[in-house]
Amino acid sequence: MKGTIGQSKVSRRNFLVGAGTLLAAPYVLKGKALAAGQVVVRTPGGAYDDIMRKFVYDPFTAETGIQVVPVAATVSKLLAMFKANNVEIDLIDTGEGPLITLSRMGALAPIEYDKWTWSRPEDVAPEYRRPDTVANFVYSSVLAFNTETFPGDNHPKNWVDFWDAEKFPGPRMLTDMAAGSPSLEFALLAAGVKKEDLYPIDIDRAFKMLTELRPHIRKFWDSGAVSAQLLSDKEVVMGCIWNGRLQTIIEKGAPLNYVWDGNMIQVQALGIFKDSPNRAAAQRLVDFMTQPDVQAKYVAALRYGPTNLKAFDHISADLLEMMPGGPKSRELGFVQNTEWWEDNRDKVNRVWSRWILG
Known part of the structure; x- marks a missing residue:
């Protein structure tokens, strides 16, 4: 499969829990804008805001008169805001994990699916819908490889091949705990576990597989930038990487490709603070x-994938084939179980902390 998705405009690092962005201020609009209404949205910031302004925020304002005010805030800031009963943000646009944490605290309002007029809830894939959150796009962790080291069809085609260092020799990379989660799912796929049986993760078995491959792992990467650099510099000849980061370096001429087999689909989602000052406007923006x-x-524009399956009807055929969450990605991959990770993150982190030092 050719890696021709297109250049990703946004770093996945911006979406991780604990990104070091402070709450922007001041952000309250005054005058006419305030009279028409507003909705304050927590976003990752940067180029992401430019894209959303063009395709979502400005069109929404033109149709409703409601101004959209994007601000940046860390997860800790969101938690502190709720605990202090001082909610200043309406809509939260972030990774699924932090929203699950907020949901369990009782911080989120139900998504009013029954009031949607622009969208149909049943068109959003069921695994992307929860009572108080709904995913707005997906991205994938894929198996990438160097096409000079592995020319033609002689390349790793799945995670079983990735673990076969005799058949496919060379330095590899996998994710560090600091990147969000280590590559336990890929380790189990390499062990022969079917994708529908990955959860609950057999932690001991996964770490046993990691131990087996560890002599061939050059680096456990902790950021998208590091993973891209390792592949670009040929410090590694294969590894898991976020699809957007990979495409950026492919378009810069790096001799790389990837396979969809065993890709892990990950979610960016929306949630509304139950004490939101502009809750009704936030509900309308989610629908829009x-x-x-x-x-x-x-x-x-982001080079990721939609969650409304009808959106694929509006996407060109060449992009459709290579879009995370698209037909091929969904057929050959699986959706990461964020609930399991939120339930077991502390346990995995303890095991990882001991194992990585061993």
Whole structure:
């Protein structure tokens, strides 16, 4: 499969828990804008805001008169805001994990699916819908390889091949705990576990597989930038990497490719603070953002994948084939079980901390 998704505009690092961005201020609009209403949105910031402004925020304002104010805030800031009963943000746009944490604290309002007018809830894939969150796009961790080291069809085609250092020799990379989660799912796929049986993760078995491959791992990467650099510099000849990071270096001429087999689909989602000052406006923005034609535009610009399956009807055929969460990605991959990770993160972190020093 050719790696021709297109350049990702946004770093996945911006979406990780604990990103060091402070709450932007001041952000309250005054005058006419305030009279028409507003919704304050927590976003990752940077280029992401530019894309969403063009394809979501400005069109939403043009249609409703409601101004959208993007601000950046860490997860700790969101938690502190809720605990202090001082909620200043309406809509939260972040990784699924932090939203699960907020949900368990009782911080989120139900998504009013029954009031949607622009979108149809049933068009959003069931695994992307929860009572108080809904995913707005997905990305994938894929198996990438160097095409000079592995020319033609002689390359690793799945995670079983990735673990076969005799058949496919060379230095490898996998994720560090600091990147969000270590590559336990890929280790189990290499052990022969079927993707539908990955959860609950057999932690001991996964770490046994990691131990087996560890002599061939050059680096456990902790950021998208590091993973891209390792592949670009040929310090490693294969490894897991976020699809957007990979595509950026492919378009710069790096001799790399990837396979969809065993790709792990990961989720960016929306949630609304139950004590939101502009809760009704936030509900309308979620509905607007999820409609197929709008979602198709911003995911194409981000080079990630939509969650409304009808959005694929608005995406070109060449992009459709290579889009995370698309037909091929969904057929050959699996959706990461974020609930399991939130339940077991501390346990895995303890095991990882001992194992990585061993």
